[in-house]
Amino acid sequence: MKDSFFTLTFFPRKPRSEGNGEYPIYARITTEGQKTEFTIGRKVHPSNWDQRAQKSAGRSRRDLELNKYLEMVRSRFYEIHNRLLNEGRYINPQIMKNHYFGMVEKPKMLCDVFRETNVKRREEYERGDIGYATFSHWERCVTYLEEFIALTHGGDRDIAIKDVTAGFVQDFEHFLRVSKECANNTAVRYLRYLKNVIQYAIANKWISDDPFLGKRFKRTKADRGFLTEPELKSIMALDLKAFPRLECVRDTFVFCCFTGLAFIDVKTLKRSDISADANGNMWIRKNREKTEELSVIPLLDVPQTIMRKYSGHPVVLTTGVVLPVMSNQKVNAYLKEIADLAKISKHLTSHIARHYSNFYRLAVNELPRFTV
Known part of the structure; x- marks a missing residue:
């Protein structure tokens, strides 16, 4: 309800108990039949009170100061009413009273609400309902939101969730695609996470208008490319x-x-994930980051050679990982250069390595041109 009219009455x-003959002064706020009353913390002798004028008719200094105070209270309520109207807020007597006494609940902030949601995502991860990769995507999304808000709102890293508009969503999408260089499906994922949080806020009446209304974000069908044996041999033969x-x-x-592991799985692969069987064969036993499912993978000659090559790398020595893996963004950027050097026209990414179907046969052949 957006009420444009209210009345304020002093009386x-x-x-209940007899005092010095003075009565406490109350204020009554009324809007469309609703009302609330409260004391304003001042007293007046009933013989001095002019109810028609709603002020003291006395001439003493104390009476004059009381009348000034009453005008100040009235002005304050007009300010509150006008501000609520300008903000398009719901208005009733209790809300106006709460604003007057400073008992207004602080507005819910977007990133704070997002983190509340992420607490639930963490619980889902700990229960095994979602994988670590999914949980980390939710965490990264709120980080991107903070960066975007700081960039567009003068350094502030959060905004009131009620201030999220369709324009905000559109600008955030642009930020993801341009500043963060997110591919379409990645950008769509983060936008859907944000939409989930907004729906949560709408359900709790923290925001009235849906900024996602009429917006649709479509994922593109992933092109599951793969390398041929000659192409992989060409990459392995490069002298870098x-x-x-x-x-x-x-x-x-x-x-x-040669392992079929996803980029995130190789990045978190530790030596403790590798063991030998009774015949001396080496195996990777690791829970996938995305699904938490255990994968048991033979560790063949070529990946073992690569492991030995980096066994003395500072990152490997200090963290216990198998390889010093860079960020996915840097890996994909360097893979473009590698593809050019190997004269491969395919769009080379960290993901395409998983779809090389003949890695076992290549490992058995040992690919003698690959040297480390």
Whole structure:
């Protein structure tokens, strides 16, 4: 309800116990039949009160100060009423009273509500309902939101959730695609996370208008490309010793090809995830980050060679990981350069390594041109 009219009435009320003859002054706010009453903390002698004028008719200094105070209270309520109207807020007597006494609940903030949601995501992860990768995506989304808000709102890292508009959503989408270089499906994922939080806020009446109304975000069908044997051999044959970063990315990519592990799984792979069986064969036993399902993978000659190559790397020594894997964004950027050097026209990404179907046969052949 957006009420454009209210009445404020002052009146003295006889106290229950006899005092010095003065009555406490009350204020009554009325809007469309609703009302609330409260004392304003001042008293007046009933013989001095002019109910028609709603002020003291006395001439003493105390009476004059009381009348000034009453005008100040009235002005304050007009300010509150006008502000609520301008903000399009729901107005009733209790809300106006709460604003007057400073008992207004602080507005819910977008990133704070997002973190409340992420607490539930963490519980789902700990129960095994979602994988770590999904949980980390939710965490990353709120980080991106903070960066975006700081960029567009003068350094502030949060905004009131009621201030999220369709324009805000559109600008955040642009930020994801341009500033964060998110592919379509990644951007859509984060926008759907934000929409989930907004729906939660709407259900709790923290926001009245849905900024996602009429907006649709479509995922694109992933092109599950794969490498041929000659293409992988060409990548493995590259001499990249003069370019250590490219060499490290190439080796990580080849490791993924021969194990079928996703990028996030290789990034978190530790030596404790690798063990030998009774015959001395090496195996990877690791829970997938995305699904939490246990994968048991043979560790063949080529990935073992790559492991030995980086066994003395500072990152490997200090963290216990198998390989010093860079960020996914950097890996994909370097893979483009590697594809050019290997004269491969396909769009090379960390994900394509998982879809190399002949890694076992290549490992058995040992690919002698691959040197480390």
